[in-house]
Amino acid sequence: MRYPFSEIESKWQKFWEDNKTYRTDLTKSDKKLYTLVMFIYPSGAKLHIGHWYNYGPTDSWARFKKLQGYNVFEPIGYDAFGLPAEGYAIKTGIHPQDSTLKNIEDIREQLKKMGCMYDWDSELMTCAPEYYKWNQWIFLQMFKRGLAYRKNAPVNWCPKDQTVLANEQVVDGCCERCGTQVIQRNLYQWFFKITDYAEELLEGHNKIDWPEETILKQKNWIGKSEGAEVTFKIADNNNDEIKVFTTRPDTLFGVTYVVIAPEHPLVDKITKPEFKAGVDAYRESTKLLTEIERTSTVKEKTGVPTGAFAINPMNNEKVPVWIADYALITYGTGCVMAVPAHDERDFEFASKFNLPIRKVILQDDTNENDELKVAFTEVGTMINSGKFNGVRSDVGIGQVINYLEENNLGKRKINYRLRDWLISRQRYWGTPIPIIHCPKCGEVPVDESELPVLLPYDVDFKLGGESPLARNEKYINVKCPKCGTDAKRDPDTMDTFVDSSWYYLRFLDPKISDAPFDKNLADKWTPVDMYVGGKEHSVMHLLYARFFHKFLRDIGLVNSDEPFAKLVHQGVITKDGAKMSKSRGNVVNPNDFITRVGTDVFRMYLMFMGPYDQGGDWSDKGISGVERFVMRTYELFNEFKNVIKDYPPKDKYDIISLSDNEKKVYRKVNQTLKKFNEEIEHFRFNTAIASLMELINELKVLESCNKEIQSYVLLRFASMLAPVAPHLGEECWQIIGNEKSIFENPIAFAIDKEALVEDTVNIAVQVNGKLRATIPVTINSEQDSVKPLVFADDKVKKFTDGKTIVKEIFVKNKIYNIVVK
């Protein structure tokens, strides 16, 4: 029988919508379950396989939980600000707002056709003033507390497009759009002080159930390193000193020179006149390099001496001060103490410029006078280190730090690789920054009562050297709120990661107008219980959101420490081994399949393809397998119309009283229930669906069973279909005689544990570890009763006859291994 998917799918979608089946009553928070997928960027393109792969299976999980009695909240919204819409506008002249709103209309329709459990009353879009008003409000809260600040910082600048580029838009040092080489330029930019939370962001990793891999990525990104800051005085100069950060204070006696970043302000002060020309030339040459070139590890090390000398605080030795671009102004103090013997980079540099290499950590089982071929960076014994000689270097680290602190030469110090979050974008399609620049008063925040600072519609958003908003006279020119002088608004907009850093809170009441979100609901409903999205957001989005949540907690708006209690990443679906993209022309359009096989089959096939977190290469080869399963299922249920109405089943049957076939299906459906529940719970959809296929294969004998058993089995089968194929599930549920929608009246069937155990099990019999026979024995048989059966077996005899039995290993219900000689 053909499965009329299109009628059945529209029938149930209409039913769900008419009855608001998936509206969540947020006032009830016992057994609450907040399930969230990363919201969608409304581009002109249709929903692609990646969206389906993210949303479909996650929805199945949410439905499974709903049937288990959870009060599930599953919202969806639109991450509507951002560069692509603006790029599209530059190309076509269509205003970003017009194209975005149109795209949202289209995408909403497509999302509804997926048949997910979204609570459409909670929909939100970030480009609406009611939403971005609160970006501005949060910005002001941070500003008040010194967590939003402005500083001069280098940014990626495309000389052709005359605009700033985000790091993500720089590909191999070139502008993503036009291919021009990107240069560094200094601009005044707004930052969020995420570094204040560095330590807490690390600690928080212990409180969340996230993939290890993702936590590790964040840890590496934050890059905590412990060590010391050491002060080097400058010879013949009492005004200046060089502070270096090191994780290896144990190697201090091996310092043979000091390196300062070329752009470090100290360089001008300490460079000797006769070295000035060389230093200036070097500084010029490094400026020409891109960040990529400069930080490339393949590039040979360069540098020039300044003529100045620094004094090693440990032994008062004079060592030369060089500038070299392998010292980064952005990390630590911008100055490095160089220990060529025990640091690879210093070793390379010293070898090239003939600087001395002094061994101060002796590798075990080597001699002090052995020549060093490469830097030795492991633990060894300290030598040439005065009173620390003989100490193990890992122990020496702490001892040297203590010595430094006691003598006021340095101090214990922790450094982070994490930088503050640059949020300014010289862009139109984003949240305006609510700051007014007054020539007299400086940075003046817009009063909260004046929010939102509306993004004007009428703007020349074409490219050209400055923020588009700067060219809108009406927008940019204002009076200073403090003194009334002519002033200007900040012309920039915020990074769209600001929007996505707190949207999960707004979902709870997207229409609230006197607060960013309903604090009462947020206290009850956050953290989000299950968050599902791509690995590509491992660091940026997921770190920023955690930072926001902690900040909101600190100002008393939420009562939890972390936004997302559990995180799952769906895998990536590729085509012919490559990421799908328009430019490659390898995009698979889900609609082709939806119209051919229906959404249930398509979503089930995506789940059946393989492990959810691994994704895989797209092929429609196997889709017919799922299609056949769905047809056979539909056919089966149609053979038993109204069976539960006519023969209502009991909750449990005594398995001994059943016929062989009844026993078989009764057992199988209970075993399936157990397996299916466990698999879905852990996002192992492929094996969950395989278990349903196994079930239907066993149901060939259902016809010959008692009617009540038929009811018992089909009721449970339909309840398992409902999460993974919601339309089919509802239909089958109804066919067998249920009056109401299963999702309106969620039901979870208890497993009959007595039905799980088989009477007999097959025990594998091995001789010397090789399988020789399998023999059926009564379940839980002890070795004593199994042994005679084993040794009676012809095949076993064949391999044991004439041999000495050395050992016998018995594992109950599993294996009997005989070791012979």
Next chain:
RNA sequence: GCCGAAGUGGCGGAAUUGGUAGACGCGCUGGACUCAAAAUCCAGUCUGGCUUACACCAGGUGCCGGUUCGAGUCCGGCCUUCGGUACCA
């Protein structure tokens, strides 16, 4: 370079704590139904050897070695693929 994930039939993949490798599905082969085809249903399908056949034997989870009565699973050393990252002192 460093960090991470993964390598199992013709293919997608199972094997949840070391215990019968290949569940489930695709494809393929044979059969049933049909005038015929499609669809559907039934059976078979890791490789090699031997056999009329049933059976039996040997090998087999990227490669080499180890631990163990027993390894896809644990340990050591490699190879390949895919992701992330780029001198962080």
